[in-house]
Amino acid sequence: EIVLTQSPGTLSLSPGERATLSCRASQTLSRNSLVWYQQIPGQAPRLLIYGASSRAPGIPDRFSGSGSGTDFTLTISRLEPEDIAVYYCQQYANSPLNFGGGTTVEIK
Amino acid sequence: QVQLVQSGAEVKKPGASVKVSCKTSGYIFTTYPIHWVRQAPGQRLEWMGWINAGSGNTKYSQKFQGRVTITRDTSASTAYMDLSSLSLEDTAVYYCARWNSGCDSWGQGTLVTVSP
Secondary structure, three states, X not given: OOOEEEEOOEEEEOOOOOEEEEEEEOOOOHHHOEEEEEEOXXXXXXXXXXXXXXXXXXXXXXXXXXXXXXXXXXXXXXXOHHHOEEEEEEEOOOOOOOEOOOEEEEEO | OXXXXXXXXXXXXXXXXXXXXXXXXXXXHHHOOEEEEEEXXXXXXXXXXXXXXXXXXXXXXXXXXXXXXXXXXXXXOEEEEEEOOOOHHHOEEEEEEEEOOXXXXXXXXXXXXXXX
């Protein structure tokens, strides 16, 4: 099965700063089969990015995804207070559709 | 608008089974797969399996193979997740989600507590 490793575990930044989150897969993901979710504590996850780089409907353009093969990145260009959350990547190239361990983004 | 509404919280004894429902609305139910994901307290999201809502075909994570059964009732636009032989480690929030190039709509979650 494909294992996803996210880093860093926690990111502490000031509002307006750029956040860069990493997701590394143990095997190449065919067709860039990777999505990113945002989970605010106490809420269900929200889809941000699909196909590694396509923004889901209604997602602000400060969120962007990039990468291919085994290395993927979620970037928040200018951090807003409402972006405080845990961010997860998930692969859908092979079953089981595993999630990464998550990156917590907090405001400094 | 697309909505997924799950059944309420459950408390179960070890060894028991639980069945969680996921009633959908706002779209054609048979057009999109439904996935089930759980999250134990303070833990990562964990994928359990999915059902093709049209054909009824299923695929499960090997971790839950033999214990989980996902079904659907197309007349009620509802999916179900049945988990048997519960242990304390199955205490978690269970989510259903519609798959559309990713889980684009989620239920509110159902807390299942397994307690002696």
